[in-house]
Amino acid sequence: MRTTVGIIGAGPAGLLLARLLHNAGIDSVVLESRDRTYVEQRQRAGILEQGTVDVLRAAGAGERMDREGLRHDGIELRYDRTRHRVDFPTLTGGRSVTVYAQTEVCKDLIALQLKEGHPLLFEAEALAVEGADTDRPRVRFRQEGREDVLECDYVVGCDGFWGVARKAIPAELVRVFERTYPYAWLGILADVPPSHEELVYARHDRGFALLSMRSPSVSRLYLQVPEGTDPEEWSDDAIWDELERRFETDDDWRLARGPITQKSVTPMRSYVHEPMRHGRLFLAGDAAHIVPPTGAKGLNLAVGDVVTFARALTHERETGSAELLDGYSATCLRRVWQAERFSYDMTTLLHRAPDAAPFEDRLQLARLARIASSRAAGTDLAEAYTGFPFG
Numbered sequence: 001m002r003t004t005v006g007i008i009g010a011g012p013a014g015l016l017l018a019r020l021l022h023n024a025g026i027d028s029v030v031l032e033s034r035d036r037t038y039v040e041q042r043q044r045a046g047i048l049e050q051g052t053v054d055v056l057r058a059a060g061a062g063e064r065m066d067r068e069g070l071r072h073d074g075i076e077l078r079y080d081r082t083r084h085r086v087d088f089p090t091l092t093g094g095r096s097v098t099v100y101a102q103t104e105v106c107k108d109l110i111a112l113q114l115k116e117g118h119p120l121l122f123e124a125e126a127l128a129v130e131g132a133d134t135d136r137p138r139v140r141f142r143q144e145g146r147e148d149v150l151e152c153d154y155v156v157g158c159d160g161f162w163g164v165a166r167k168a169i170p171a172e173l174v175r176v177f178e179r180t181y182p183y184a185w186l187g188i189l190a191d192v193p194p195s196h197e198e199l200v201y202a203r204h205d206r207g208f209a210l211l212s213m214r215s216p217s218v219s220r221l222y223l224q225v226p227e228g229t230d231p232e233e234w235s236d237d238a239i240w241d242e243l244e245r246r247f248e249t250d251d252d253w254r255l256a257r258g259p260i261t262q263k264s265v266t267p268m269r270s271y272v273h274e275p276m277r278h279g280r281l282f283l284a285g286d287a288a289h290i291v292p293p294t295g296a297k298g299l300n301l302a303v304g305d306v307v308t309f310a311r312a313l314t315h316e317r318e319t320g321s322a323e324l325l326d327g328y329s330a331t332c333l334r335r336v337w338q339a340e341r342f343s344y345d346m347t348t349l350l351h352r353a354p355d356a357a358p359f360e361d362r363l364q365l366a367r368l369a370r371i372a373s374s375r376a377a378g379t380d381l382a383e384a385y386t387g388f389p390f391g
């Protein structure tokens with residue numbers, strides 16, 4: 001099999017890249033190791049930056065998002081039993097975010113790809129990328145028990161944190177920057193309308209909590225728990241009781257409870273793999289970087305990477321200049337490190353480390369009070385949350 005761009009992975013990065021290339025008249029083949037149902041049901045991100053929304057719309061994948069997505073003009077910070085709203089449009093000159101689940105983004109892109117796009121092969125597992133530093137890189141893959149080879153002009157590894165693509169970059173050329181955090185998120189999906197119209201980020205002496213949503217009738221909530229927690233250790237009642245404690249305020253706000261339909265634990269990690277390109281192999285999304293979910297940046301970074309790649313390849317096709325392709329890694333990493341910085345700040349602002357001293361508790365409260373009282377500090381948060389420009 002032969003194509004211009006071999007894409008490994010049908011998460012948001014791989015699917016959107018295939019769509020962008022299709023729109024630019026460039027052919028591709030997507031290899032995805034899991035089946036379609038699995039990819040469409042995997043619960044993950046839910047907050048789309050303004051730039052991500054604009055890209056999906058321009059790519060022709062925004063119709064349902066525009067109908068069903070929920071525009072959010074702010075978030076609430078909750079600490080010391082008080083509430084402070086950060087208003088995005090006022091602080092950023094009109095920007096906002098959209099709540100539209102990653103599952104739905106993937107469903108929309110898969111439907112488009114299967115209807116109009118180039119091949120998208122499910123249950124096709126990439127085994128290795130070969131010849132990345134040659135003119136003819138190849139992906140060896142297995143489908144229905146048979147091994148095959150996809151010959152490409154370029155390979156883009158969109159295969160997430162556990163994928164194979166980045167292993168093709170020689171270790172001596174790689175630098176990895178990494179931090180793990182001594183806590184995790186216990187996340188639930190519940191069939192109950194969200195108790196607040198916008199996301200609530202709560203800092204509490206017992207740990208962080210987040211109130212989010214997937215739709216007007218489905219809530220998504222998270223609790224900071226110790227690293228390595230088994231979700232089954234937590235009964236539904238214990239989860240709701242703990243959420244209630246951490247969101248408590250001095251006014252009459254109440255948390256609505258409902259049936260919990262899903263429970264999982266997510267570890268918290270920051271990770272950057274440099275460079276994001278080797279020869280004709282490019283890395284995009286979680287294959288190259290991970291952020292803790294506190295800043296809602298992972299999916300949005302993946303979108304930024306593939307937009308940068310699609311622009312660079314289109315530029316090369318139109319002008320013959322490989323300048324933008326050559327600059328791919330440096331261009332992406334500038335944005336990646338801004339998101340890493342913001343995600344780290346949000347995480348350390350709101351979570352309680354197991355060994356936190358009272359001094360650190362007071363510092364967190366001082367940082368929160370600063371955001372609440374200073375337009376400059378509020379603007380810094382609002383600009384980062386609504387998103388850094390692509391490229």
Ligand SMILES: Cc1cc2nc3c(=O)[nH]c(=O)nc-3n(C[C@H](O)[C@H](O)[C@H](O)COP(=O)(O)OP(=O)(O)OC[C@H]3O[C@@H](n4cnc5c(N)ncnc54)[C@H](O)[C@@H]3O)c2cc1C
Nearest residue numbers: 009011012013033044045126159160285286296297298299
């Ligand atoms: C609980 C949670 C909450 C999150 N919340 C947010 C949020 O609010 N906002 C946000 O922006 N981000 C959030 N994220 C992060 C976001 O979900 C990821 O950053 C995003 O999924 C990255 O997309 P991707 O396409 O790079 O990788 P992935 O979504 O991981 O997709 C990679 C794909 O590659 C496939 N694959 C892997 N190996 C192979 C192989 N060898 N061959 C073929 N296919 C392969 C996988 O099956 C998968 O489909 C959250 C993540 C978690 C876990």
